[in-house]
Amino acid sequence: MSSHRCFFALVSLALPVAGCRERQVASYRVLREKELPPASVAAGAPSSPAPNTPAMSGNAVSTANGPGLTWTAPTHWKPIAASAMRKGSYAVAGIGGADADLSITAFPGDVGGELANLNRWRGQLSLAPASAAELAATITRFEQGGLKFAVVDFDNGQQRLLGAIVPVSGSTWFFKLLGPAATLAKEKSAFLEFLQTVKAPSSATP
Amino acid sequence: MSALYRQLRDVFVSLKLTVVLLALSLILVFASTLAQVDLGIYAVQEEFYRSFVAIWRVGGLALPLPGGYLVGGLLLINLVAAHLHRLKLQWRKAGIQLTHSGLIVLLIGELLTGLWQEDFQMAINEGDSKNYSESFRLYELAVIDTTDPKFDDVVAIPDSHLARATVVQHPKLPFRVVTKTYFPNAALARRDASAPSPAAGAVPIATQGIGPNVAVTPLPLTYKMNENNVPAAVVELIGADGSLGTWLVSPDLGAPQTLTHAGRTWRIALRIARAYKPFSLQLLKVTHDIYVGTDLPKNFSSRIKLTTPDGRDDREVLIYMNNPLRYGGYTFYQYQMDSARGLTVLQVVRNPSWLLPYVACIMMAAGLLLQFGLSLLAFIAKRRVSPTT
Numbered sequence: 001m002s003s004h005r006c007f008f009a010l011v012s013l014a015l016p017v018a019g020c021r022e023r024q025v026a027s028y029r030v031l032r033e034k035e036l037p038p039a040s041v042a043a044g045a046p047s048s049p050a051p052n053t054p055a056m057s058g059n060a061v062s063t064a065n066g067p068g069l070t071w072t073a074p075t076h077w078k079p080i081a082a083s084a085m086r087k088g089s090y091a092v093a094g095i096g097g098a099d100a101d102l103s104i105t106a107f108p109g110d111v112g113g114e115l116a117n118l119n120r121w122r123g124q125l126s127l128a129p130a131s132a133a134e135l136a137a138t139i140t141r142f143e144q145g146g147l148k149f150a151v152v153d154f155d156n157g158q159q160r161l162l163g164a165i166v167p168v169s170g171s172t173w174f175f176k177l178l179g180p181a182a183t184l185a186k187e188k189s190a191f192l193e194f195l196q197t198v199k200a201p202s203s204a205t206p
Numbered sequence: 207m208s209a210l211y212r213q214l215r216d217v218f219v220s221l222k223l224t225v226v227l228l229a230l231s232l233i234l235v236f237a238s239t240l241a242q243v244d245l246g247i248y249a250v251q252e253e254f255y256r257s258f259v260a261i262w263r264v265g266g267l268a269l270p271l272p273g274g275y276l277v278g279g280l281l282l283i284n285l286v287a288a289h290l291h292r293l294k295l296q297w298r299k300a301g302i303q304l305t306h307s308g309l310i311v312l313l314i315g316e317l318l319t320g321l322w323q324e325d326f327q328m329a330i331n332e333g334d335s336k337n338y339s340e341s342f343r344l345y346e347l348a349v350i351d352t353t354d355p356k357f358d359d360v361v362a363i364p365d366s367h368l369a370r371a372t373v374v375q376h377p378k379l380p381f382r383v384v385t386k387t388y389f390p391n392a393a394l395a396r397r398d399a400s401a402p403s404p405a406a407g408a409v410p411i412a413t414q415g416i417g418p419n420v421a422v423t424p425l426p427l428t429y430k431m432n433e434n435n436v437p438a439a440v441v442e443l444i445g446a447d448g449s450l451g452t453w454l455v456s457p458d459l460g461a462p463q464t465l466t467h468a469g470r471t472w473r474i475a476l477r478i479a480r481a482y483k484p485f486s487l488q489l490l491k492v493t494h495d496i497y498v499g500t501d502l503p504k505n506f507s508s509r510i511k512l513t514t515p516d517g518r519d520d521r522e523v524l525i526y527m528n529n530p531l532r533y534g535g536y537t538f539y540q541y542q543m544d545s546a547r548g549l550t551v552l553q554v555v556r557n558p559s560w561l562l563p564y565v566a567c568i569m570m571a572a573g574l575l576l577q578f579g580l581s582l583l584a585f586i587a588k589r590r591v592s593p594t595t
Contacts, residue, residue, distance in 0.1 A: 022366070023344070023364035023366055023367075023479075024364070025361065025362065025363050025364070025367065025374055025376055026360075026361075026362045027359070027360065027361045027362070027376060027378050028359075028360055028362075028482060029357050029358070029359050029360070030337075030338075030357065030358050030360060030482060031337075031356065031357060031358075032352070032354075032355070032356055032357060032358050033358070081333060083331075083332055083333070083547075083548045085546060085547050085548065097355075124460075125460075126394060126396065126416075126420070126458065126459060126460060127396050128395055128396040156396075156416065156419065157416060157419055158415075158416055158461055158463070159460070159461055180461075
């Protein structure tokens with residue numbers, strides 16, 4: 001090939017190549033993912049964390065040690081293996097795959113206090129933080145087997161969160177049921193009955 | 207040969223053009239280095255180097271500069287044209303020609319990297335498996351047909367389409383997706399209907415789903431390395447019989463919103479852009495070792511199970527620092543982890559042209575060696591011929 005033909009071909013080809021970077025509308029079929037409750041996406045923070053937050057590496061969070069609580073879960077709740085973070089974990093089946101997630105966690109101390117933790121939960125439902133006075137009206141308190149329960153019910157129209165905070169001998173336990181509002185409406189009574197089964201070990205004092 | 211062609215050729219093969227382009231690239235590097243203070247490295251790469259024209263903002267001035275593609279592209283043309291024009295196959299010039307060819311390969315390699323490289327991440331919880339990676343900064347509007355109980359039919363619309371308010375009519379969708387409003391960065395809050403100030407979002411931004419309960423505050427774009435822009439958009443779905451309503455979508459909403467239309471169920475969500483893979487990774491265990499008695503990290507590792515749907519691959523892999531998994535054209539690096547939560551984040555990189563810079567450097571080194579070697583031999587030979595002088 002003569003050199004000038006080569007040269008013209010190059011000039012005409014080289015520039016438009018750079019235009020190929022435009023992202024296109026794509027369509028594909030994928031296997032249905034296991035329905036993850038949204039809290040696992042934004043766990044712990046009211047706003048979604050930056051995906052590339054570099055501060056995450058090795059931030060070991062210590063969970064509460066010492067005597068643990070025991071409980072009896074309803075038979076239709078499917079136990080999931082507890083992780084380093086979770087003392088207990090259950091999948092609560094909903095209608096049409098709209099599953100809810102029950103997590104039981106425990107941490108030393110008061111973990112910032114009741115107000116901060118309830119507002120953290122509100123954040124997970126994209127609800128604005130509430131003041132102590134506003135929250136006081138929404139908390140149901142009861143005592144059972146020497147344990148003090150603070151139970152809340154938050155709802156953003158789509159997602160609902162039923163939670164209980166239980167202080168146990170210097171640490172704080174959290175019971176959280178999070179999922180689609182329809183599923184939780186069905187499961188609320190089961191959740192409250194479940195809380196009644198929570199027992200402290202004989203040595204623990206609240 | 208026409209006069210126009212000769213003129214063009216003379217411009218493109220001239221050494222003056224090379225010098226001008228090298229000078230322009232110096233200015234570009236200087237300007238982009240200063241701009242990096244405000245824009246951050248990612249925006250600078252995109253605006254100064256992966257563009258034809260860059261706008262350098264100094265004080266109140268906006269100076270247009272030739273972008274990396276223009277300077278690099280012209281340099282490439284200049285180099286190739288000069289090469290072809292002056293091509294003489296001689297041993298004496300072999301070194302120079304090899305060195306220049308290496309330079310051409312290097313320029314092409316950078317262009318292809320810019321076009322083809324994918325840099326994504328994959329966050330997996332212990333016990334979970336994933337078959338897709340997620341972008342660091344791009345978003346997409348996913349419209350998902352969930353009618354089939356086993357499969358999701360996904361139509362993913364890049365956020366760049368939302369930003370340009372392109373009307374998307376896709377054969378798999380029984381409605382058009384029309385972007386009414388797009389915020390490249392926004393904060394969401396619960397809309398307080400009782401507070402009638404416009405700032406609190408007195409007027410609902412969207413009519414369907416969670417939209418009526420949410421107020422959107424636009425935020426300025428952030429270019430900081432540790433912050434992300436979280437976009438929000440209001441999209442209208444228009445079916446054959448007219449509008450179905452408007453939806454507010456944002457990655458901050460967490461859960462996708464559901465709608466039914468024409469007997470099918472759809473979910474709509476603005477989410478981090480995904481790239482699905484023909485295999486899946488399950489996280490078996492994360493390990494984070496520290497040196498005894500200190501907080502200094504010693505080792506991060508993730509034990510992964512790699513499976514393909516056809517069963518051809520089903521094996522365990524250990525990914526740790528400097529020991530990535532290379533599979534299917536992708537490289538998975540250990541990127542971040544949170545061992546307490548049993549979470550690992552892998553960086554997923556695909557760069558089909560990753561070898562080209564290495565090839566280019568070898569070519570240039572070999573070319574220089576050859577050229578110096580030939581000169582040395584010629585010099586020695588000359589001294590031998592005239593020993594008496």
